[in-house]
Amino acid sequence: MAKESVKARQKKRENLVEKxxxxxxxxxKYKKYDLLQRLPRNSSPVRLRNRCSITGRCRGYMRKFGISRIVFRNFVSQGFIPGVKKASW
Incomplete structure (x- = not known):
């Protein structure tokens, strides 16, 4: 689980990007790159990182569901995600 400060930093970046x-x-559009560089660095969408909405984990993120692989496995085994079942062969 990610630290609360990391989650808060990510939320702050998301707000700046939107702003x-x-x-x-x-x-x-008007190629004013000198003015573009004066904006805050964290307002660039490139600085955002995909994070799990529950744990804040950034590795093993599943974009379709918005959660990490670990949370995904738990949710699937508990039956919270319909249409997905554990593979066995």
Whole structure:
């Protein structure tokens, strides 16, 4: 499980990306790169990281479900995700 400070930092970045989204798009359209560099670094969407919505884990993230592989396995075995079952051969 990720530390609370890491989760909070990610949330802060998400808010900054959303706040400066239109401004970044406009500056890129008109090729005003000097003004673009004056924006906060964390307002760039490249700095975001996919994280599990429950644990905050960044590795083994399953984009379709928005959770990590460990949480996914637990949810599947408990039957919380319909249509998915454990493979056996």
């Amino acid at each position: 400066y989204k239109k401004k970044r798009k406009m500056l890129k």
